[in-house]
Amino acid sequence: MTRVIGIDPGLLHTGWAIIDSIGANRKYVASGVILPPKTDTLPNRLDFIFREVSKICDSFQPDECSIEITFVNKNPKTTLILGHARAAAIVAIANKNISIYEYEPNKIKKALTSAGHADKDQVYKMVRMLLPMAYPKTADESDAIAIALAHTNVSIFNL
Numbered sequence: 001m002t003r004v005i006g007i008d009p010g011l012l013h014t015g016w017a018i019i020d021s022i023g024a025n026r027k028y029v030a031s032g033v034i035l036p037p038k039t040d041t042l043p044n045r046l047d048f049i050f051r052e053v054s055k056i057c058d059s060f061q062p063d064e065c066s067i068e069i070t071f072v073n074k075n076p077k078t079t080l081i082l083g084h085a086r087a088a089a090i091v092a093i094a095n096k097n098i099s100i101y102e103y104e105p106n107k108i109k110k111a112l113t114s115a116g117h118a119d120k121d122q123v124y125k126m127v128r129m130l131l132p133m134a135y136p137k138t139a140d141e142s143d144a145i146a147i148a149l150a151h152t153n154v155s156i157f158n159l
Contacts, residue, residue, distance in 0.1 A: 003029070005062035005093070006148025007053070008140050009070070009086035012038065014049050015140030018060045019131065021152040028131040029060065031141050042081070046088040053092035065093045065100045066151030068108060068143070101151055111150035 001022045008015035017031035034052040036045035067089065070082050093100055103111075109118040112126045124142045127134055130149055136142035 002064060002152075003060065003062045004148045004151055005056065005060065005065045005098070006144045006146070006151065007065060007067040007089050007093070008143040008147055009049075009067065009082065009089050010140060011036065011042075011045060011049075011081050011085040013138065013140040014053070014085060014089060015138070015142070015144030016053070016056055017134075017141065017144040017148045018056075018062060019145070019148045019152070026131060026149065026152055028134040028145070031134065031136060031145055033138055033140050042084070046084055049085055049088040050092045053089045054095065057093065057096045057098065062098055064151065065098050066147045067093075067100060067102055068147055069102045069104050071105055103147065103150060108147055108150040111153040112146050 001020055003018060003020050006017040006019070014034040016034065018029040020027040020029055034049055036048040040048065067086065070079060070086050090100060106117065109123060113122050120139050120142070123146045124136065127136060127142050127145045127149065131145065134145050136145055
């Protein structure tokens with residue numbers, strides 16, 4: 001069995017999910033969203049993400065991490081800030097000696113839906129089909145589950 005943590009990084013909302021994978025079988029374990037206080041400074045919000053990801057790792061003991069690669073936004077400042085949030089999560093994971101695998105958004109969508117340009121509703125439907133016990137409440141949580149699932153699909157099907 002391999003326990004995977006999926007991370008959908010963001011400064012306002014960082015989605016996370018834990019799934020267990022045994023061959024082609026997957027089991028939903030837990031998921032949620034990290035919500036740093038919006039009024040905090042950037043360093044405090046990054047610290048909040050780091051500490052929360054660390055706590056999740058301590059609680060669930062994942063073997064591997066799957067995280068989305070930041071794509072370039074039209075606004076370079078947005079891309080940079082998103083990269084900071086992603087780095088906070090990566091450092092928390094690396095600090096626990098967990099292997100990290102990075103995937104582009106289109107590869108995640110393709111691994112789940114067979115379409116690299118699937119919309120969020122298609123991704124949500126596949127998450128629900130593959131893990132009926134998962135009831136993501138937000139798009140960030142659904143995306144984190146999808147990122148974890150995609151990692152197991154990439155491992156199985158060499159996508």
